[in-house]
Amino acid sequence: MGSLRQGILSFQLQLISRAVSKEKSALIGKTFKPAIYQQSCYSTDFKQKPYKEKLLTKAREKGFETVEELLEKSKEDLLRKKREFCKIDPLKELENYEQRMKMSENNAGLTKSKGPIDPNMSATPFKTFDSFLKLDKVKDLSKQEIEFLWRAKWVNKDNSLCAVVPLDVFNKMVTKVRENPVFVLPLPRVITGGNEAEGANKEQGVELHYVQWQFVGPNTTHCIITSLAEYKLHNEYSKPHTIFQFHSDLAKEKKCIFMNGQVEPDTNVSLQDAQLLLLNVQRFYGAMGEITPAARQRVQLLQDFTGGSSDFSVDKLISLSQSMEN
Numbered sequence: 206m207g208s209l210r211q212g213i214l215s216f217q218l219q220l221i222s223r224a225v226s227k228e229k230s231a232l233i234g235k236t237f238k239p240a241i242y243q244q245s246c247y248s249t250d251f252k253q254k255p256y257k258e259k260l261l262t263k264a265r266e267k268g269f270e271t272v273e274e275l276l277e278k279s280k281e282d283l284l285r286k287k288r289e290f291c292k293i294d295p296l297k298e299l300e301n302y303e304q305r306m307k308m309s310e311n312n313a314g315l316t317k318s319k320g321p322i323d324p325n326m327s328a329t330p331f332k333t334f335d336s337f338l339k340l341d342k343v344k345d346l347s348k349q350e351i352e353f354l355w356r357a358k359w360v361n362k363d364n365s366l367c368a369v370v371p372l373d374v375f376n377k378m379v380t381k382v383r384e385n386p387v388f389v390l391p392l393p394r395v396i397t398g399g400n401e402a403e404g405a406n407k408e409q410g411v412e413l414h415y416v417q418w419q420f421v422g423p424n425t426t427h428c429i430i431t432s433l434a435e436y437k438l439h440n441e442y443s444k445p446h447t448i449f450q451f452h453s454d455l456a457k458e459k460k461c462i463f464m465n466g467q468v469e470p471d472t473n474v475s476l477q478d479a480q481l482l483l484l485n486v487q488r489f490y491g492a493m494g495e496i497t498p499a500a501r502q503r504v505q506l507l508q509d510f511t512g513g514s515s516d517f518s519v520d521k522l523i524s525l526s527q528s529m530e531n
Contacts, residue, residue: 331421334452348459370462378492385511388416426451446472447479485526499530
């Protein structure tokens with residue numbers, strides 16, 4: 206979060222710098238014209254030679270053989286600093302969006318907070334595939350038989366969902382996950398306008414949710430989802446409303462990953478909401494490939510968010526998440 210917050214200042218400085226540069230360019234264009242000079246009748250070599258010698262001395266002090274090498278390295282450093290300078294804070298962009306939406310705290314459609322995690326509470330051991338199906342008893346079964354047992358395990362459990370993910374699909378996604386461990390996704394919500402409960406206008410809006418990935422064990426990966434408002438309030442102590450667990454214990458033998466998900470009760474997040482979030486997790490993390498223009502745009506937006514690019518846009522995020530094109 207610290208580096209993201211530093212990006213806010215960088216973004217503000219970038220805007221000021223652009224404005225000043227624009228003003229300078231306009232002023233120069235109005236007041237200065239290119240000048241043409243005739244060649245002087247005297248030599249300036251006595252001035253240039255000491256300057257070149259100083260540059261060459263400085264270049265060699267820094268380990269370069271020529272002045273050109275020093276200038277090339279200086280150019281690279283300048284470009285690197287410019288890229289860092291141009292970064293924005295994606296969370297600031299999200300805050301601006303929420304302000305534009307003017308969401309009321311009385312909106313019944315928003316995710317309900319369950320309070321922060323107690324920092325003094327000892328961590329609960331994470332569950333593995335073996336916690337649900339005994340690995341030594343099922344590993345010799347066929348893929349179809351294990352899939353049947355896996356789905357049967359969750360069929361009567363409330364607020365849960367499961368899936369069997371092909372290994373190649375998971376591998377596409379997990380490559381992006383390692384490079385982009387956090388992201389945001391929207392959920393459709395009914396937004397109530399006005400301050401009065403009665404007679405208030407209801408409009409279709411969205412609520413933003415914070416997606417975090419954790420590699421908790423050698424064969425267990427968690428995708429944790431919290432409302433952005435909750436995350437901003439409690440940070441690392443915010444309670445997730447949905448957790449997707451991916452188990453790769455049988456990936457090599459069965460060429461698949463076993464997934465289960467759990468939605469916390471009384472959070473105003475339904476199983477349909479969780480399914481939509483899971484769908485967009487797959488789409489933005491490239492699990493469905495990058496063949497279509499929309500698929501490529503989703504992956505690019507994910508990378509823009511991670512890199513703090515000014516190309517990241519919440520409006521574009523919403524549009525691509527709602528698009529029917531995979």
